[in-house]
Amino acid sequence: xxxxxxxxxxxxxxxxxxxxxxxxxxxxxxxxxxxxxxxxxxxxxxxxxxxxxxxxxxxxxxxxxxxxxxxxxxxxxxxxxxxxxxxxxxxxxxxxxxxxxxxxxxxxxxxxxxxxxxxxxxxxxxxxxxxxxxxxxxxxxxxxxxxxxxxxxxxxxxxxxxxxxxxxxxxxxxxxx
Numbered sequence: 001x002x003x004x005x006x007x008x009x010x011x012x013x014x015x016x017x018x019x020x021x022x023x024x025x026x027x028x029x030x031x032x033x034x035x036x037x038x039x040x041x042x043x044x045x046x047x048x049x050x051x052x053x054x055x056x057x058x059x060x061x062x063x064x065x066x067x068x069x070x071x072x073x074x075x076x077x078x079x080x081x082x083x084x085x086x087x088x089x090x091x092x093x094x095x096x097x098x099x100x101x102x103x104x105x106x107x108x109x110x111x112x113x114x115x116x117x118x119x120x121x122x123x124x125x126x127x128x129x130x131x132x133x134x135x136x137x138x139x140x141x142x143x144x145x146x147x148x149x150x151x152x153x154x155x156x157x158x159x160x161x162x163x164x165x166x167x168x169x170x171x172x173x174x175x176x177x
Contacts, residue, residue: 012063019056020069023076027083034087040137047142084124115169
């Protein structure tokens, strides 16, 4: 008998929503941890967020039920990227002009461009990974493993959905001009 009247599919969908929503407080935590020079914790947080992003999508698709937050997944992902950028700016790792470019990309994201959202996230993640590589806190390697695992497990989605969607977003931006 299903507990509390929920089906297994609904529980999967709810779990996917919880994982998606957890990225919002994660964004705030990332900003504060980077700004306070807690790089080992930052590496673990980023790794956890990236794995949870992989899991929430898989759980949502397995549930065969529409999730409440699924349509906001990219927004939550991007807000986590904004948290990374804000932390790197606060810590003096990112130059102010790069932060300004990221802000412009965020405005582009606000109008629904997948490519702008991905570029904003990369604006934070690339310097973050380089900083972890340089500082080498005890957990520096965890985001590299998380990203590799996500790419390995979800390579089809990356190759057949995300990369073409990114390219369409970039070309669509220039075609509209």
